[in-house]
Amino acid sequence: MAKIYVGNLPFSASEADIRTLFSQHGEVQSVSLPTDRETGRPRGFGFVEMSSGAAEAIRALNQKMLRDRALNVNEARPREERRPQRQRW
DSSP: OEEEEEESOOTTOOHHHHHHHHHTTSOEEEEEOOBOTTTOOBOSEEEEEESSOHHHHHHHHTTOEETTEEOEEEEOOOOOOOOOOOOOO
């Protein structure tokens, strides 16, 4: 299973839009589009998990235009450990 990072997404893009785009290149297992905790608005990036066709999807969709925005598509890096933040009172 390959996890793909998709950046510079239009804020109007839905999980269904991304699933349709990536499913042209292989089998999509999941799509995740994080939202801002405070506003609930999309953050402009997402992750796609594919069981097949990930390398082809990355090659085909990197820099592809989606609603006037050039997508940044590459293999997702493992999440870095975050240091605990200090209390700011």
